[in-house]
Amino acid sequence: MRASVFWMVAAAGLALAGCNKAQSPAEVQHDVTDARADAQRDVADAQADARENNADATKDVADAQADHDPNDVADQTQQASETAAKGDYKVAVAQAEATHKVATAKCESMSGDAQRDCKDSADRDLDAAKRAAEQRRDGSG
Secondary structure: OHHHHHHHHHHHHHHHHHOOOOOOHHHHHHHHHHHHHHHHHHHHHHHHHHHHHHHHHHHHHHHHHHOOOHHHHHHHHHHHHHHHHHHHHHHHHHHHHHHHHHHHHHHOOOOHHHHHHHHHHHHHHHHHHHHHHHHHHHOOO
């Protein structure tokens, strides 16, 4: 029993030793390139969705104006404003997550505490960017 506990502790120690290990510059560059490509696609998708949703909302406003219904125009205008705010929020979050992906990929060039600190900093930056996007969306920022 004592021997199996020893081996489990040793295996766990070896597994943890592999964490926060620096990757080679070539691996890091490959990961950063992949992260940038993924990030650009994600941001482009968010922007395309926002444009499509805004176009639909603008059409709804135009339809309400064509019907000469002031109450519907007001409702559709409000919904269009909310749609634009949601779209801006989604794009801002996609951009923040894109920046985070690239930053964490770059952290892989470091080892130990420096890598952990780098990733923690990237996580804090992501959280701050998301909070700022929420504040803008909600009109408090």
